[in-house]
Amino acid sequence: MQSGRDPQSGRDGGRTAWEIPAPVEIPRPLESARVRAAARAARFTLVGFARPDPIDGASLRSWLNAGHAADMDWMHRRVEDRLDPERVLPGIRTVVALAIPYRRPAGERSRIASYARGRDYHYAHRDRMKALRNALLELDPTMETYACVDTGRAMEKVWAERAGLGWIGKNGLLINRELGSWLTLSVMFLDRAVDVYDQPHEQLCGACERCLKGCPTGAFPSPGVVDARLCLSYQSIENKGPVPEKLRRGFVGRVFGCEICQDVCPWNTPEIPVGDRRFEPRPLSALSPAEMADLTEPEWKALSAGTAVARAQYDGFRRNALLAIGAQRDLGGMEVTRRLCDDPSAVVAEAARWALGRLGEGRGGGD
Numbered sequence: 001m002q003s004g005r006d007p008q009s010g011r012d013g014g015r016t017a018w019e020i021p022a023p024v025e026i027p028r029p030l031e032s033a034r035v036r037a038a039a040r041a042a043r044f045t046l047v048g049f050a051r052p053d054p055i056d057g058a059s060l061r062s063w064l065n066a067g068h069a070a071d072m073d074w075m076h077r078r079v080e081d082r083l084d085p086e087r088v089l090p091g092i093r094t095v096v097a098l099a100i101p102y103r104r105p106a107g108e109r110s111r112i113a114s115y116a117r118g119r120d121y122h123y124a125h126r127d128r129m130k131a132l133r134n135a136l137l138e139l140d141p142t143m144e145t146y147a148c149v150d151t152g153r154a155m156e157k158v159w160a161e162r163a164g165l166g167w168i169g170k171n172g173l174l175i176n177r178e179l180g181s182w183l184t185l186s187v188m189f190l191d192r193a194v195d196v197y198d199q200p201h202e203q204l205c206g207a208c209e210r211c212l213k214g215c216p217t218g219a220f221p222s223p224g225v226v227d228a229r230l231c232l233s234y235q236s237i238e239n240k241g242p243v244p245e246k247l248r249r250g251f252v253g254r255v256f257g258c259e260i261c262q263d264v265c266p267w268n269t270p271e272i273p274v275g276d277r278r279f280e281p282r283p284l285s286a287l288s289p290a291e292m293a294d295l296t297e298p299e300w301k302a303l304s305a306g307t308a309v310a311r312a313q314y315d316g317f318r319r320n321a322l323l324a325i326g327a328q329r330d331l332g333g334m335e336v337t338r339r340l341c342d343d344p345s346a347v348v349a350e351a352a353r354w355a356l357g358r359l360g361e362g363r364g365g366g367d
């Protein structure tokens with residue numbers, strides 16, 4: 001572009017010709033079909049595309065202000081970033097929502113929630129997002145991306161709903177028509193548009209309230225809203241201190257995580273196929289609560305390595321196992337429970353004393 005230049009001086013309003021900015025080249029939109037194919041090749045089962053419009057912060061803020069995040073202090077940080085992806089990836093044009101299913105066979109029994117019995121889903125998502133990113137860079141080597149799973153700066157369920165993967169149900173989880181809520185999610189931001197975006201998914205819970213009524217600890221103050229303080233998942237994974245007395249009976253049949261609000265959901269039909277094989281159970285998930293409580297620290301480390309269960313840490317896991325023994329009055333756990341009453345960890349010793357009371361010995365824990 002040469003117009004407006006003084007032919008004598010070769011200058012344009014004091015600017016030399018070679019300083020005239022080159023026209024900004026707007027990259028062509030990516031073909032969504034090709035990005036989807038790349039995501040499938042990277043072994044993501046569900047893939048969708050949303051425009052990066054900011055999220056209304058009212059729900060998140062009122063959730064935080066009500067104390068529903070319990071002591072997950074990190075949830076109070078970078079709130080603005082989680083609501084507006086432009087702050088995370090300047091120039092963002094597309095949010096790619098991704099999901100990997102983890103449904104386990106109906107007959108499989110474990111005290112560990114099904115998403116956590118095998119390989120840690122964070123690793124599965126990270127490995128696959130790396131593969132996807134490499135494939136996208138082959139399509140366009142100058143593309144910028146931001147990818148995260150779980151604790152990153154993104155509201156994953158909201159993006160999944162906007163990208164058409166499913167809807168956020170009354171149980172507070174993303175539900176897909178075919179695969180139910182047995183999904184783990186991640187997102188990838190791109191500074192490139194795609195040619196076709198997906199439509200936000202419609203809500204299909206209707207009048208059903210099975211999850212709200214089925215939660216044994218009343219963790220839903222309203223549909224779709226989870227009070228972590230009352231949620232057995234939070235108590236058994238994130239809380240490292242003593243579990244409130246009134247919630248302990250909820251540990252019947254569970255040591256890590258909870259999925260009652262998924263088990264009762266009519267969308268989680270028995271026909272849903274078994275999920276990704278990375279979630280096949282590891283030996284830890286076959287142990288009884290007594291065996292779990294009895295693990296030495298090196299044994300625990302070896303058995304939990306590479307699984308999401310590691311997040312509970314050694315003492316939190318043994319505390320949970322003792323609460324399960326006490327909650328279900330499991331006499332097979334009597335011996336280990338007696339022994340752990342003197343454990344150096346205060347949280348473990350206190351849980352053991354409570355369990356012993358439930359088993360008919362010692363003080364506390366009785367009806």
Ligand code: B12
Nearest residue numbers: 059063113150156172173174184185223224226233257258
């Ligand atoms: C904090 C957290 C928790 C907390 C709080 C749970 C919660 N529902 O918020 C605790 C520790 C309790 C938890 C438990 C579990 N979690 Co969790 N958790 C998260 C995390 C890190 C952040 C969620 C968040 O921001 N919560 C705050 C609230 C306000 O945000 P939100 O729920 O997204 O809220 C939006 C909507 O709900 C909507 N909204 C508000 N009001 C209403 C009302 C109605 C009617 C509706 C429909 C929507 C709606 O507005 C909000 C946005 O402004 C996400 C990962 C992520 N980055 O998103 C994983 C995540 C949600 N967890 C996950 C899983 C698997 C679980 C468990 C099943 C694990 C287990 N088996 O024990 C349980 C399920 C408990 C439950 N019913 O939610 C998966 C869920 C996958 C899915 N299918 O949706 C995620 C996405 C992790 C992942 N990467 O896969 N989790």
